[in-house]
Amino acid sequence: MKVILIHRKHGGSRSIELGRWSRALLSLCCLGLPLGMIALGFVAGQESQARDVRDNSLDSLQDALATQSTELEGLRLDAERKLQAMTMGLAELQARLTRLDALGEHLTAMANLEDGEFDFTQPPGMGGPLGGEFNVEYLAPDLTGELQIFAQRLDQREQQLEILESLLTHRKLDDQVWLSGRPVEKGWLSSRYGPRTDPFSGRPAIHDGIDFAGKAGSNIIAVAGGVVTWTGTRSGYGKMVEVSHGDGLVTRYAHNEQNLVDAGDLVRKGEAIALMGSSGRSTGAHVHFEVFKHGRAVDPSSYVHRTRR
Known part of the structure; x- marks a missing residue:
């Protein structure tokens, strides 16, 4: 080529x-x-x-x-909000449980239950032999729903305990205003209510109260709770204390050596309000005890021997 x-x-x-x-x-x-x-x-x-x-x-x-990152961040924030809400709810439930424990201990004291019968500081005793196991599918609990159910149960328990506390409180108040018992811690009945021979004049006379003799200086106690309406020295009575108990009932404690309360004081049943003496028209240490119902003197003996209704 x-x-x-x-x-x-x-x-x-x-x-x-x-x-x-x-x-x-x-x-x-x-x-x-x-x-x-x-x-x-x-x-x-x-x-x-x-x-x-x-x-x-x-x-x-x-x-x-x-x-996915945005969705994951949203899920994380939602989970944090739910966790925060559950934490706050749990803290509230714990506070309410603490209140219920305190209320339970208060009711235990009010009801005079024995020590240890209801110990709210310890978990309730439970037990039993090991039983058969159930083969069931495990499902994760709905914690929010469980907390709501628990809160509803706490509401019911609180209402029940509050009602019980109210009943016990009213019962104790009724016990306080229930006029009964003797006005002395120690002593003996020395003069009854009604006709008797006057110890000074020797003539027949009406005795509007009953006398309890005892040791001078011993306590004279209120036979019911009430308000002191009068205290001081009155002719014939000597040093005297008068207590109003409501429902038209008034009691008087006279011939005291010393009055321990003042007008306007609140006194409880069994509280010492005076010391036994022989002031006023008296032959010796004793307390002259009178009961007035709607302004009229009545026989205190029916109240001295009164039992709880």
Whole structure:
């Protein structure tokens, strides 16, 4: 194969004889170069497309991750709010339990129960032999619902205990105003109510109270709770204390050595209100005890021997 080269400037020509390998190399260059370019372009296009696909995939993944992160943050905040609400609810329930324990101890004292019969500082005793186990599917408890149920039970217990406290309080108040018993801690009945011989004149007379003799200076006690309406010295009575108990009942304690209360004082049943003496019209240490009902003197003996209704 010959290749003729023509010089444009001088117009001359030159021929070159190509051998078999030279022809093959020239053919390879003439054909291989375009094919190589095409192949390179194809590869470059494939790489660009793959890069675009990778970029799109990465963008999608990043968007999905951002969405999931936002959702996860929302779930975390919601869980924190629920946990905070449950913590506050639990703290409130613990405070109410503490109040119930205190109320229970107060009711135990009011009811005069034995020590240890109801010990609110200790968990309740429970037990029993090991029983058979149930094969049931375990379900996670709804803590919010359980706390609500527990709160409702606490409401019921609080109402029941408050009602019980009110009943016990009224019972104790009734016991306080229930007029009964003797006006002395120690002593003996020395004169009854009604007609008798006057110890000074020797003539028949009406005795409007009963007398309890005892040791001078011993305690004179209130036979019921009430308000002191009068205290001082009165003719014939000597040093005297008068107590109003409500419902029209008034008691008097006379011939005292010393009065221990003042007008307006609140006194409880069994409280010492005076010391036994012999002031006023008296032959010796004793307390003259009178009971008035709606302003009229009545026999105190029925109240002295009175029992709880």
